[in-house]
Amino acid sequence: MVRARVLIRPKEGILDPQGKAVERALPALGFEGVGHVRVGRMVELEAEDPARLGELCEKLLANPLIEDYEIERLDGGA
Amino acid sequence: MVWGVLQFPGSCDERDALRACSLLGEARLVWHEERDLGGIDAVVVPGGFSYGDYLRAGAIARFSPAMEAVAEFAAAGGSVLGICNGFQVLCEAGLLPGALLLNETRRFTCRQLELLTPRGGLSIPGKHGEGRYYAPEELLDELEARGQVAYRYAPGENPNGSARDIAGVRNEAGNVLGLMPHPEHAVDPLTGSTDGLKVFEDLAR
Numbered sequence: 001m002v003r004a005r006v007l008i009r010p011k012e013g014i015l016d017p018q019g020k021a022v023e024r025a026l027p028a029l030g031f032e033g034v035g036h037v038r039v040g041r042m043v044e045l046e047a048e049d050p051a052r053l054g055e056l057c058e059k060l061l062a063n064p065l066i067e068d069y070e071i072e073r074l075d076g077g078a
Numbered sequence: 079m080v081w082g083v084l085q086f087p088g089s090c091d092e093r094d095a096l097r098a099c100s101l102l103g104e105a106r107l108v109w110h111e112e113r114d115l116g117g118i119d120a121v122v123v124p125g126g127f128s129y130g131d132y133l134r135a136g137a138i139a140r141f142s143p144a145m146e147a148v149a150e151f152a153a154a155g156g157s158v159l160g161i162c163n164g165f166q167v168l169c170e171a172g173l174l175p176g177a178l179l180l181n182e183t184r185r186f187t188c189r190q191l192e193l194l195t196p197r198g199g200l201s202i203p204g205k206h207g208e209g210r211y212y213a214p215e216e217l218l219d220e221l222e223a224r225g226q227v228a229y230r231y232a233p234g235e236n237p238n239g240s241a242r243d244i245a246g247v248r249n250e251a252g253n254v255l256g257l258m259p260h261p262e263h264a265v266d267p268l269t270g271s272t273d274g275l276k277v278f279e280d281l282a283r
Contacts, residue, residue, distance in 0.1 A: 010179075014212065015239070017184045041133075060141075063134060063170065066177045066212060 002050040003074040008062045009040030040067075044074075079103035079282070082118035084148070084164070086110045086128035086139050091161065091262060095124040098262040102278055110142040120157040120281060121148050123164030125205075125260060135178065135208045136166030145171060158254045159281045162206055165246070165256035174249055174256045175221060176213035181206070182239025190270070191259050192232040193245055195280075200229070200273040202264040204237055204245075209258040211240035211247075218242055224250060228280065229257050255281050 010016045018039035026034050043061055047053055053071050062069040081099035085092045085107045092107060099105035099122060108115065110128075115121065128139035139145060145167065152158050152173050160168035168174040181187060191204040213221065218241055221227055229246035236243045238258070246257025261274030 014179070015182060015210075017180050017182060021184055060137060061133070063137070063177055065214075066179060 001046045001048060003044070003046050004050065004053060005072045005074055006043040006045070006053070006057055006061050006069055007040060007072065008043070008057075008067050008069045009038050011066055011068050014066055079119045080117055081105040081120050081122060082108045082115055083122045083124055084108050084110065084144050085124070086126070086142060086144075088128045088130055089124050089126035089163070091125035091163075091260065094260075095122045095161065095262040098265040098274060098278060101265055101275065108144055110139070110144045113143045113147045115147050115151050115156075118151075118156075120159065121151060122262075123148065123158065123160040123167050124262070125162030125164060128163055128167060131163070131208075134166075134170065135163060136168075136170040139163075139167045140171040149173060152249075152254050155251070155253055157281050159278065160254075160256035161260055161262060162209070162258055165258055166208065168254060168256045173254050174247055175217060175226070176211055176244075176247065178208050178258070179210040179212050180208050181210055181237070183237075187237035189237070191237060191245070192235045193259060194230045194232050195228065195276075196225075197276075199232065200261075200276060201271045202259045202261050202274050202277070204259040206238070206258055209238040209240065211238075211244040211258070213241060218244075221247060226250065228255055229259070229277075 019037040023037040057069045083095045166178045186207040188205040193200040226248045230243040261277035264271040264274030
């Protein structure tokens with residue numbers, strides 16, 4: 001079993017209303033100087049065949065038209 | 079004409095869709111685990127929150143047995159109409175181009191919407207939180223050039239920040255149609271408009 005973490009975020013250039021909402025809320029809480037906030041998803045999983053993780057991301061975890069993803073192996077493998 | 083209306087766990091507009099279809103022909107529900115579309119001439123993928131809209135709206139529903147059958151049905155030229163969540167499902171399934179994103183305003187929109195079509199205006203309700211139509215610029219140009227933009231929000235009506243005011247699109251072959259507003263809620267004079275019926279008729283066109 002291979003443990004992995006998949007990070008999914010809106011593609012650059014696509015408006016991210018959640019990120020904007022967070023960004024606008026920060027100054028009210030005293031956090032000045034924070035910008036370019038993007039909100040995405042994180043999926044942790046265990047896979048028997050890590051070679052298929054890319055396909056799994058393309059087909060289900062991310063929508064490649066609107067989202068970028070990266071796969072991070074948690075056991076040091078690549 | 080026999081209509082089949084899909085029903086997923088989390089669908090909520092299938093009863094209105096069934097009623098709308100029954101005004102135009104026979105209609106029956108198709109449970110998400112069914113694969114048999116035998117005898118059905120047109121399929122409606124209704125609105126709601128299929129499978130809780132987990133991951134992304136429509137992302138899980140796309141893999142249901144019924145949707146696999148719908149993909150084959152569409153590939154064979156069968157007529158398919160996706161409404162709201164159904165539109166999201168059809169985009170996720172690759173049966174329609176583009177994707178639906180969180181409304182630009184972050185607000186759930188719920189009101190009567192004025193739409194433009196090549197054959198005149200329509201007034202039907204819209205209710206969604208993730209209805210911002212998106213496609214890359216070059217794809218938008220192609221859709222417009224090929225006449226695949228079926229519905230647009232009238233000027234000043236775009237409730238969600240959709241690219242080029244697009245409210246609904248067709249596939250290239252023309253047999254698959256999807257839109258965010260809800261024609262099935264506008265088929266009886268009692269609710270203020272019967273324009274929704276024109277959308278169901280558009281599918282048969």
